[in-house]
Amino acid sequence: MKKILEILLAAGIILCIVSAASPERNSPKGGGMKLSSPAFENNGPIPVKYTGDGADINPPLVIENLPAGTKSLVLIVDDPDAPMGVWLHWLVYDIAPVTKIAENSIPGTQGINDFRKKNYGGPYPPSGTHRYFFRLYALDTVLKFPEGQTRKTVEKAMEGHILGKAELVGTYKRR
Numbered sequence: 001m002k003k004i005l006e007i008l009l010a011a012g013i014i015l016c017i018v019s020a021a022s023p024e025r026n027s028p029k030g031g032g033m034k035l036s037s038p039a040f041e042n043n044g045p046i047p048v049k050y051t052g053d054g055a056d057i058n059p060p061l062v063i064e065n066l067p068a069g070t071k072s073l074v075l076i077v078d079d080p081d082a083p084m085g086v087w088l089h090w091l092v093y094d095i096a097p098v099t100k101i102a103e104n105s106i107p108g109t110q111g112i113n114d115f116r117k118k119n120y121g122g123p124y125p126p127s128g129t130h131r132y133f134f135r136l137y138a139l140d141t142v143l144k145f146p147e148g149q150t151r152k153t154v155e156k157a158m159e160g161h162i163l164g165k166a167e168l169v170g171t172y173k174r175r
Helices: 002-021 151-158
Strands: 034-036 061-064 072-079 087-095 129-139 162-173
Touching (some): 034 162, 061 129, 072 151
Antiparallel strands (some): 034 061, 072 087, 129 162
């Protein structure tokens, strides 16, 4: 019995050492990273200016608490309420570690969205109120892809490199 307890104790110590040594990359929620916008509150309505009914430009974003070791950021904006499934509105990768993304800007290299364009495509739901998820990922690497990559390619390359994640949700309903 004493031997079993010694083995279990040793296993527990090893588990604690492994857990302590594991970087936040194993937990995308780690790091306390925050994403917000001066244009709208989390879970609040996105102003018309940033939609297909308005100027169709990206809203300004504020980034806080980037994890140590962040080499680049990836921003994915999508609509999970689209009739044909999740609709990708914007994909930007290789964004330098910054604290702000300016309104109407191209902060990094743009991928191809579901409009088959390399730009921000603002909310423009066919009916009802839709949610728009702005997801920001801090990576320990720079992807170094040319522009026009797909979401699938970027997400695959991100695997094992995510130091932190933040999310901001906006809503929009056409009038």
